[in-house]
Each structure stands twice: as structure tokens, then as C-alpha cells.
Amino acid sequence: xxxxxxxxxxxxxxxxxxxxxxxxxxxxxxxxxxxxxxxxxxxxxxxxxxxxxxxxxxxxxxxxxxxxxxxxxxxxxxxxxxxxxxxxxxxxxxxxxxxxxxxxxxxxxxxxxxxxxxxxxxxxxxxxxxxxxxxxxxxxxxxxxxxxxxxxxxxxxxxxxxxxxxxxxxxxxxxxxxxxxxxxxxxxxxxxxxxxxxxxxxxxxxxxxxxxxxxxxxxxxxxxxxxxxxxxxxxxxxxxxxxxxxxxxxxxxxxxxxxxxxxxxxxxxxxxxxxxxxxxxxxxxxxxxxxxxxxxxxxxxxxxxxxxxxxxxxxxxxxxxxxxxxxxxxxxxxxxxxx
Amino acid sequence: xxxxxxxxxxxxxxxxxxxxxxxxxxxxxxxxxxxxxxxxxxxxxxxxxxxxxxxxxxxxxxxxxxxxxxxxxxxxxxxxxxxxxxxxxxxxxxxxxxxxxxxxxxxxxxxxxxxxxxxxxxxxxxxxxxxxxxxxxxxxxxxxxxxxxxxxxxxxxxxxxxxxxxxxxxxxxxxxxxxxxxxxxxxxxxxxxxxxxxxxxxxxxxxxxxxxxxxxxxxxxxxxxxxxxxxxxxxxxxxxxxxxxxxxxxxxxxxxxxxxxxxx
Ligand SMILES: Nc1ncnc2c1ncn2[C@@H]1O[C@H](COP(=O)(O)OP(=O)(O)OP(=O)(O)O)[C@@H](O)[C@H]1O
Ligand SMILES: [Mg+2]
Numbered sequence: 001x002x003x004x005x006x007x008x009x010x011x012x013x014x015x016x017x018x019x020x021x022x023x024x025x026x027x028x029x030x031x032x033x034x035x036x037x038x039x040x041x042x043x044x045x046x047x048x049x050x051x052x053x054x055x056x057x058x059x060x061x062x063x064x065x066x067x068x069x070x071x072x073x074x075x076x077x078x079x080x081x082x083x084x085x086x087x088x089x090x091x092x093x094x095x096x097x098x099x100x101x102x103x104x105x106x107x108x109x110x111x112x113x114x115x116x117x118x119x120x121x122x123x124x125x126x127x128x129x130x131x132x133x134x135x136x137x138x139x140x141x142x143x144x145x146x147x148x149x150x151x152x153x154x155x156x157x158x159x160x161x162x163x164x165x166x167x168x169x170x171x172x173x174x175x176x177x178x179x180x181x182x183x184x185x186x187x188x189x190x191x192x193x194x195x196x197x198x199x200x201x202x203x204x205x206x207x208x209x210x211x212x213x214x215x216x217x218x219x220x221x222x223x224x225x226x227x228x229x230x231x232x233x234x235x236x237x238x239x240x241x242x243x244x245x246x247x248x249x250x251x252x253x254x255x256x257x258x259x260x261x262x263x264x265x266x267x268x269x270x271x272x273x274x275x276x277x278x279x280x281x282x283x284x285x286x287x288x289x290x291x292x293x294x295x296x297x298x299x300x301x302x303x304x305x306x307x308x309x310x311x312x313x314x315x316x317x318x319x320x321x322x323x324x325x326x327x328x329x330x331x332x333x334x335x336x337x338x339x
Numbered sequence: 340x341x342x343x344x345x346x347x348x349x350x351x352x353x354x355x356x357x358x359x360x361x362x363x364x365x366x367x368x369x370x371x372x373x374x375x376x377x378x379x380x381x382x383x384x385x386x387x388x389x390x391x392x393x394x395x396x397x398x399x400x401x402x403x404x405x406x407x408x409x410x411x412x413x414x415x416x417x418x419x420x421x422x423x424x425x426x427x428x429x430x431x432x433x434x435x436x437x438x439x440x441x442x443x444x445x446x447x448x449x450x451x452x453x454x455x456x457x458x459x460x461x462x463x464x465x466x467x468x469x470x471x472x473x474x475x476x477x478x479x480x481x482x483x484x485x486x487x488x489x490x491x492x493x494x495x496x497x498x499x500x501x502x503x504x505x506x507x508x509x510x511x512x513x514x515x516x517x518x519x520x521x522x523x524x525x526x527x528x529x530x531x532x533x534x535x536x537x538x539x540x541x542x543x544x545x546x547x548x549x550x551x552x553x554x555x556x557x558x559x560x561x562x563x564x565x566x567x568x569x570x571x572x573x574x575x576x577x578x579x580x581x582x583x584x585x586x587x588x589x590x591x592x593x594x595x596x597x598x599x600x601x602x603x
Binding site for chain 2: 028083086087088089090104107108109111112114116118121122123125127128132135136137138139140141168
């Protein structure tokens with residue numbers, strides 16, 4: 001089963017498109033109600049309805065073999081978008097094409113090819129051990145016994161859940177359940193995988209293992225992933241490209257590396273001196289902290305180039321070391337969310 | 340067949356978790372059997388009649404034991420389960436799998452019913468026969484009864500699934516479930532035979548699907564219909580199943596369009 005699909009970085013060939021979303025719109029009708037008993041009673045008789053637009057004019061594409069990060073603040077519409085792409089939510093308007101299917105029209109045929117994790121929603125039967133769910137999924141997806149054993153053992157080993165799978169699911173911790181959810185989503189070796197907050201409640205070591213497993217699967221099998229998460233290190237570790245969504249609309253679609261270029265207007269310089277330094281002043285630079293042997297500067301790239309700052313430093317000071325860093329990705333994302 | 344078997348196995352495993360509940364169910368049934376016996380013995384004694392509404396005391400006891408058994412066999416959790424999955428939004432976890440949820444649920448339920456039936460049926464029949472004089476009405480009737488009870492199982496699932504679909508449009512579904520269960524226990528003949536009702540009501544019931552779930556199979560066992568009458572009833576059961584399944588598949592498609600998959 002190795003390398004049936006073109007691997008992610010096989011730039012030589014034209015890559016097939018796994019997902020194409022065009023002008024997608026989804027509105028919900030919910031009723032609103034003030035707090036209080038009287039209001040509760042009133043709402044029985046007169047319901048006030050309000051329309052929420054969860055997604056509006058959303059268009060994007062994902063190539064086969066890509067790991068796409070989908071990020072945005074709470075209530076942005078990420079989960080709604082994932083549900084629509086899985087064929088479980090009927091869009092108000094617009095079209096989706098995944099793997100050549102129209103998800104909600106051809107649901108059963110389509111979902112054979114995908115795997116999904118819906119955040120903390122349990123994918124497992126609650127009162128029995130997870131292994132029983134896995135056995136049932138083997139029948140559902142008609143997985144050959146040999147492949148089933150091989151994949152299951154591999155995932156059990158990577159996730160370290162040997163004993164976990166034999167305990168009734170209701171007795172498991174959140175993180176343990178999330179690991180079993182991940183197994184449910186990947187057991188049938190789907191071509192396209194949607195992971196809505198797959199690392200919620202998972203510890204650091206397991207997070208790293210999950211990420212490595214996702215990368216391996218992507219490389220070996222060419223599996224396409226769409227991942228939403230609030231943990232930026234998930235994104236930095238997995239995704240080349242991200243789509244940022246805010247208030248139901250896409251606000252950024254492009255390479256993760258480019259987002260820094262586009263939005264980062266400052267860089268930080270940490271300078272160490274071999275002798276106590278004299279006063280530093282330069283147009284476009286702000287001193288963030290300093291002591292006799294050390295100085296931290298924030299350079300405003302609109303006003304000055306980074307090369308000019310270092311040249312100035314080297315010329316006028318006895319410099320022992322310079323480190324230049326971008327502000328953390330969280331800072332950038334925060335700026336975008338605030339807009 | 341392996342998908343169906345897999346679903347049934349899940350049902351058995353899940354049902355086996357509730358060993359204590361099963362025990363309670365058996366004890367309650369046996370206690371109500373005893374109460375029923377005492378009550379009707381007194382009624383027959385006071386009235387001085389050997390036959391009331393066409394039933395001898397032994398027939399009535401037999402009726403009660405069998406109605407308990409058929410109820411155990413046909414019972415389904417689909418209303419509770421589906422309404423809960425809709426409200427909590429966890430239905431999407433099943434929709435994201437290549438299965439027909441109702442079809443899966445039928446087979447899962449089939450497994451759990453099978454287990455329950457085995458565990459429950461033996462003590463009921465033994466105690467009914469040894470202590471309370473339950474009747475054996477012959478192999479033909481038993482065979483006809485089995486077929487009719489099997490169809491009743493499918494019919495009750497279809498009817499319950501049909502009712503359950505309402506949860507797609509109504510958020511609080513408990514009231515409807517209780518109302519349905521109350522109506523069901525009377526209209527199906529679970530509490531007492533429908534022949535106790537006036538002619539007019541019996542006519543009304545015969546146009547509804549409920550009596551084909553408990554009353555008709557049990558009457559079949561008691562030999563009240565004869566072979567052709569029993570086969571005719573099975574035909575009606577099949578017609579009801581087809582009508583309900585057609586309605587379900589139509590409504591299900593509409594429900595999928597309006598389902599908002601809340602939560603997450
Ligand atoms: N079934 C529903 N009924 C009504 N409104 C809904 C429903 N599902 C989502 N919404 C609304 O749509 C918006 C988008 O919700 P969604 O769950 O997609 O957000 P999200 O980006 O996944 O957020 P989070 O990061 O918190 O998971 C929210 O304002 C939410 O209240
Ligand atoms: Mg979400």
C-alpha cells in the first residue's frame with residue numbers, strides 16, 4: 001500500500017485536488033432568550049429567532065498529500081466547515097467537492113474514503129472497551145484482517161495505549177479517549193483525514209508522537225490532512241500551508257512562512273557585548289531591555305532594514321554575539337484575530 | 340452479513356454490561372406476573388364465571404407471560420438513543436461512517452434483544468408453567484407465534500424509528516417518548532387483551548400498527564386466529580413494515596438537510 005498517492009513534496013507532477021470548496025455559506029437559526037424563569041416561560045410561547053452566519057463565501061482548495069492547517073478564534077466556523085466537508089452538514093449555498101464526491105449527496109460512498117476526529121466527541125462505544133469498537137470498524141470498512149492487525153498494533157505502539165484499549169471507554173481519561181478516537185479515524189487508512197482539535201487534552205509526549213505519526217502517514221501513504229487546533233506548535237510542526245478563518249470568512253490562505261513576511265513588521269535583536277557598552281540610539285529601533293553587557297532591541301522594519309542595524313552595531317560596538325528572532329507566531333495570529 | 344453480525348455483537352457486549360439491570364427486569368416481571376395471577380384469580384372467583392371476554396383464567400395467565408416475552412423481544416432504545424444523539428450532536432460521529440444509522444441500530448438492537456431474550460425467557464416460561472399453569476397450545480401455534488413475533492420485532496423497530504425521527508425537529512423529546520410509551524402499552528395489548536375493549540375501539544385498533552406488535556402474536560399462540568388468520572395477520576405486519584420504512588427513508592432524507600450537528 002506504499003506510495004500509491006504522490007507524496008507531499010513531489011513537485012515534479014501536477015497534483016490532484018483533494019478538496020475544493022466554493023462560495024460556501026452556512027447559516028443557523030437559533031432562538032435566543034434572556035436569563036430568568038419568567039423569560040424561560042415567555043420563550044415557550046414567543047420564540048425569538050435569530051440567524052447566525054457561521055460561514056460566508058468560503059472558498060479554498062487543498063491538494064492531495066497536503067497537510068492543511070485550519071485556524072481561527074472560537075466560534076470562527078472551523079468545526080462547521082469540517083462538518084460540511086464530511087458530508088454531515090447540509091450547506092445553505094455553495095459547493096464542496098472532496099475526492100471527486102459531493103459530500104452530502106453521496107455520503108455513504110464518500111465517507112468510506114475519509115477519517116474524522118470531531119474534537120472530544122466520542123467515536124467509541126461508551127460502555128465497552130475501545131478494542132470492541134475497533135473490531136466493529138473492521139467490519140464497517142471491510143478492512144482485511146492482516147492490515148487491521150498491522151495498523152492497529154502500530155498505532156497502539158506509537159500512542160502507547162496497549163492497556164487502554166481493553167478498559168471500558170467510560171473509565172478512560174480525556175487524553176486516552178482522544179488517542180483512541182485517533183485510532184478510529186485512521187484504522188481504515190483513509191485518503192483524506194479531518195482532525196478537529198485532535199490534540200485536545202493530550203500530553204506533550206503524546207502530542208509529539210501524534211504529530212510524527214501524522215507526518216509519517218502523510219509521507220508514506222500520501223494521506224491528505226486538514227487539521228484545526230488552538231495549539232500553534234501543532235501547526236508549526238505539521239503544516240506548510242494554513243487557512244485562517246475569522247467570523248466565518250477566510251482572512252488568510254497561504255504558506256505559513258509567508259504569513260510572517262506579510263504580517264511581521266518587527267524583529268527582535270539580542271546583542272551581547274564583550275565590554276560594558278555605551279549608549280545605543282538608532283532611528284526605527286526601540287530598546288526593550290538592557291544591562292551593561294546585553295541589549296534587546298525591537299527593530300521596526302518599516303523604518304529600517306535589519307542589515308543596517310547589524311552594520312551599525314558592528315561598526316560602533318564591541319559585539320560578542322547577535323541573535324535575531326521573529327516575534328512568536330502566536331503574536332502574529334493574535335494580531336489577525338483582533339481585526 | 341459480517342457488518343450485521345458485528346453490530347449484533349456490539350449490542351450483546353453492551354447489553355452484557357447491564358447484568359444488574361437485566362436481573363432487576365426479570366424480578367420485576369416475575370413479581371408482576373404473581374400480582375397479575377392473584378388479581379385475576381380473585382376476579383374469576385368473584386364473578387363465578389369460567390370464561391371472561393373469551394378467556395379462561397389459564398389463557399389469561401398465558402397471555403400475560405407471552406406479552407411480557409414479546410415486549411422484551413421487541414423493545415428498542417432507538418427513540419431515546421436517536422434523540423440524545425441529535426441533541427448532543429454526537430450523531431455526526433455515526434454519519435461520518437459509511438453506515439445507515441437506523442440499519443446499524445436495528446442489528447445492534449437485535450443482538451441485545453437476543454441476549455435479553457435468552458436470559459429472560461427461560462425463567463418466565465418455567466415459572467409461568469410450573470406455578471401459574473401457563474398453557475402449551477401446540478407446535479403449530481408455537482411456530483406461527485415465532486414468525487409473528489419476529490415480524491413484530493421489525494415492526495416495532497420501524498414504528499419506534501418513525502417516532503424517533505421527530506427529535507430532528509423538536510429539541511425536548513422526553514414528553515413525546517413518555518406519551519408514546521403510555522399509548523403503546525395500552526394500544527398494543529401489553530397490559531390486557533384488546534378484546535376487553537368495546538367493539539368500536541377494537542375496530543379502531545385494527546387500523547393502527549400497535550396491536551400487531553404484542554396482541555396479535557400472543558393471540559396467535561393462543562390459537563385465536565387459525566392458520567390462515569395468522570398468516571393474514573403476518574401479511575398486514577409486512578404491509579405496515581413497508582409503509583413505515585418508506586416513510587422513514589423519505590423523512591430521513593429531509594432530516595439530513597435540516598440537521599445542524601450542534602456542538603464541537
Ligand atoms: N448547530 C448549531 N446551531 C446554531 N448555531 C451554531 C451551530 N453550530 C455552530 N453554530 C454557531 O456557528 C458559529 C461557528 O461555530 P463553530 O463550532 O464552527 O466554531 P469553531 O471555529 O469550531 O470554534 P471553536 O474554536 O470554539 O471550536 C458559532 O457562532 C456557533 O455558535
Ligand atoms: Mg470547533
